[in-house]
Amino acid sequence: MSEAKTIEPRPYHHGDLRRALVDAARRLLEAEGPSALSLRAVAREAGVSPAAPYHHFKDKAELLDAVAHEGWEMLQMAMTDAKAGVEGREQLTSIGIAYVCFARDNPALYRVMYDAARDKEALPMDVEDANPENGNAYCLVRDTMIEQGADPRAETHLELATVAAWCGAHGLAEMAGFKQFDHLKAELGGERPFLDAVFRHMGLFPTHAHD
Amino acid sequence: MSEAKTIEPRPYHHGDLRRALVDAARRLLEAEGPSALSLRAVAREAGVSPAAPYHHFKDKAELLDAVAHEGWEMLQMAMTDAKAGVEGREQLTSIGIAYVCFARDNPALYRVMYDAARDKEALPMDVEDANPENGNAYCLVRDTMIEQGADPRAETHLELATVAAWCGAHGLAEMAGFKQFDHLKAELGGERPFLDAVFRHMGLFPTHAHD
DNA sequence: TTTCACATCTGAGCGCTGTACAGATGCCAT
């Protein structure tokens, strides 16, 4: 109880430096790419000394983690919006397209997100907890599967389809960055016969949707 | 014609330093992980000065490229062996399992391979040239699809299935590194009902194999 | 109001990195 102190809230000397640092990092990331994202460059961009960030993040990885966290929130929002925009079976395809588009539009951020996840050997998602309200993109996909007719009691089938969809979307997002697959990237706006087909083909529908 | 000089062949001062450097890099990579793979550390491991590598590689990226290249060759071999080990429809699943196993057994190398590819924005594979003899893993998958009944004249369907399979395998390889999907990793040896199902589900068979 | 504790920020510095360059070294063809 005596530990009822606020954890990291209000402005101090220079206002909310933590926020300013994350913003500076995202600005740099967009402008110069991931390789330019040094801690010193972020501090420079935010107008503070190279040592200042260490009072808000234990090391560089923790700063990148904060940036990645906002990326996952953005991705989740994009997927949620995509689902809300259409109805029925189109929802899963729409979510998949939104995922790949996010990776295309934020390639540096997307890379930071997965780099951070790999370092921690964990995605920032609780696969077990299927509660959609906790802002969990993985569960958004799973819930949509269920709504489209997957049997939630057939756990294996359900998670199988969800994992397959996630793997497929991530794989596509990475492949679309290679010039061998430029036509994938080109298809992301407007008509997208190939991409739609890949998503359907990869199992963005529950297993028994083939009937 | 006057340019008939050999390009990078025989030993000189210290023998074949280029080879020694790549070997040293791979040794370091396996022992210490990708973050320990500095050019200076590689030179140290090979017993030469920090500047020596620059007579064989234009910069660090080019050295990593050489390492990645050998990784792709290893992967191609693993996939070819996997295909040769079984018959019929099992071949595609077997290739997929081999792909994911390779990523599991050589995580650092696998990461270097895709990092190098991302920097060049291209996989080291010629997707257009379907000649299997050029040692092209992507074409190995496509050819196997054809052998299993895909129509090579239906270009879209064929490449669709191949891209879907590649994306799925890469996605699975990455997901298997996250602790949320430990059961995927655990399944890679021996019985693998879930993984097999994911592969089948993701389209490791030609589209009309669902009939 | 003065004082004090403490969160915050700076400046200097350490060891590391990738890369450049001048010069030493040893092989090969003449």
Added chain:
DNA sequence: ATGGCATCTGTACAGCGCTCAGATGTGAAA
């Protein structure tokens, strides 16, 4: 024997992540 040249070394520089002692300002206690 000589000269050219690929190869390798030593030194150097800027930038990196990170640490630490000390300066600076803020909110709470006196």
